[in-house]
Structures are given as C-alpha cells and as structure tokens.
Amino acid sequence: MSVVTCEELARRLGEEGLVLLDVRTAAEFAGAAGYPCDERRGHVPGARNVDVQELLGLDADGIRERIGAPAGAEVIAYCHSGGRSATAVELLRAAGYDARNFAGSWHEWSADPALPLEAGQADAAA
Template sequence: MSELPSIVDVAWLETELGAQDLFLGDVRGPNAHARGHIPGSRPLVLGSPPPMSDPEMLKALAPEVGLRLRRHGVTGGERLVLYDRGDGVGAMPAAQMAELAGHPRVAVLLGGVAAWPRELEVGQVELHPVKATFEPRFDAIPTRDELSGRLGDETLLILDVRSEEEFRGKQGYPCDPRQGRIPGARHLPVEELFAAPGQPLPPDQIRVRVGDPNDIVAYCHSGSRSSLATFALRTAGYRARNYAGSWHEWSRHDDLPLERG
C-alpha cells in the first residue's frame, strides 16, 4: 500500500497521475469541473463538517458521506487526493468529511487547480458507482465533548486562530452569547501561517511558530479560518484537525468553561 502525505503538490501529482490506486477528486462541483479540470480527475462534492458537533449528528452524517464516496467510484482502497480552486477553502473541509466517513488515505493538493501547470481537460466525465464498506472515524471531527474532556491534556494543543480581540473576549461576534476563548488555548492568528492566500509558510517556519505538539485542534469563530489553519499545519506535517463548531458552538453551552483577558 503506497503512503500518502496529508498535503501533496503538483510535482508529486505529475509523477503519480495515472496510477491505478490514485483517485483525484475535484470538490468545486460538476459545473466547474466540466469547464476545466485536471486530467484524470472526477467531480467529488463532499461538503463541510457541520457547525454543531453532536455525536448523533456525526453518526448520521458519516454513512451519508460514505454513500457519496461510493456513488462517485471511491472504494476506500485508493489514495484519495482532493483539490479546489487553489486556496484550500473547499478541499480541506472535504478531506475531513472523507476522513469522517472512514477513508484511510486522504490528501489535499496544494494550490489546487490554479497550480496545475499543464492544459486542463474540458467536459463532463462518466461516474462509476461502486460497492464498498467504510468504517467511520468519528475522531476525524473534534467535538465539544472531546475538547472539554481534554482541557488538561498536555498532548493536545488547542490553537485559537482568531484575532487578538476575539481571543481576549474584547470584541467578538454579536451572535455569540458569550465572548472569550477555550481554556488553555494558545493564540496564533491564521494570517501568521500563510505567506499569501492559499500559500502556507514553509514547514520549518510554521514549526518555529507552533512547536512540536502531538495533536493539534484549531478553532476560530465558525470553522472557516481554522480550516485554513488546519490546511497550513498539515503542510508542516502536524496531525491537525479543525473544530468546525468553534467558538460559535462553544459559546452557546453555559456548562463549558471559558477564559478572558
């Protein structure tokens, strides 16, 4: 079984494209795919993790994502590489969804379709549904229950990638009933992980900023900025996951602790 890093670049893809165990999925949607796609890829829309991390919701969602994978011809035995327009906004959440469903080898293409140096193919492609079984991996999606139970866990780094004002509870979103941060979270604004939009800093520079934790969960207000942070962290080789519920969910549960200042 071939190994697969969590983030690959176009140089890697040019070498591997055409391999029988490679499935290249375009998460932009079938219309964008038909207008122009990396040769050999197929449209594969998986969505994003839900904004609320109730276990019942995840238990219902995982087999639904597995069904989407099978309908598009994904068996779970291949290397699954996902790409978007180039900024990671679509591919990183889709990768987490595939991981939730139980796919064991999922990667995101750095730079997406915009980084592909050769001519794009145009037109629709035929999909071939398959029969396959996926075993859900519920640990792929961090939940408020997991985080609240690991607040003192030294092996876990909870990374708050919001602004300084949000982190300190001074100026958050008015839709949130409470302001502050998850106790013990370290602050690192998402902008400090990127050299430019869709372009993470070199891995060594990210590691200088983050250190060497065993496990990272990133969060923001509603999971968008932290999804990008997760993308950047994975380029540096970290085991990183995005808490999609983020502060929008955490702040709504009065039983969950917070810090300010």
C-alpha cells in the same frame, strides 16, 4: 481524520501533549471583540492564540516556529465558526502536525454556559 466535536474537546481540555490553537484575532481571543451571535466572549481554556493570517505565507519551519510545538504534535484548531480553522488545519498538516478542526468552534463552545472560558486582560474588568 474526523472533525473534533464540542464533547470531545471538553473531555480533552488540559490533556498532556495536546495543543489547542485559537486562530482568531487577538481581540477575539481576549474577549474584546466578537460576533453579535455569541453571548459569551473569550477563548477555550488552555488555548494558544495564533491568528491564521500569521501562518499564511510561512513555510513548514516557520509554522512550527510560530506554533512552538514539535512536528507530529496533535493540534486542534478553532476559530469562530470553523472556516479559518479549516485553513489553519491544512497549513498545520503541511508543516507536519497531526491537526484537526473543531468545526463548531467558538460559536458552538460559547453557546453552552456550562463550558468554561477564559478572557484576556481586555475583558477581565467586564
């Protein structure tokens, strides 16, 4: 399976049956934490947040329960720069998901001011 490009992800936002999974920490997802190299903080609209650390050590049933989508669903995972999401993709595939990695992840997405973002409550007042 090929990796997901920024263009593909932007085109597919909100697509029925697609699960977009942000595997960064809750603080990164909310926009309360991040990396100095990112001018914008938050997450890709419509993404669910499950820290990759939560998936480690779970069996396939536990992963499916945590993700909340049926086995076989298409999942695109991303993190900050593709490393954590690559790990998540392997775990998701082992749990029966059709999983792919958005290798450019938040670093690439956040660099383009034309792309939408959402931020959690921690960033809403900023």
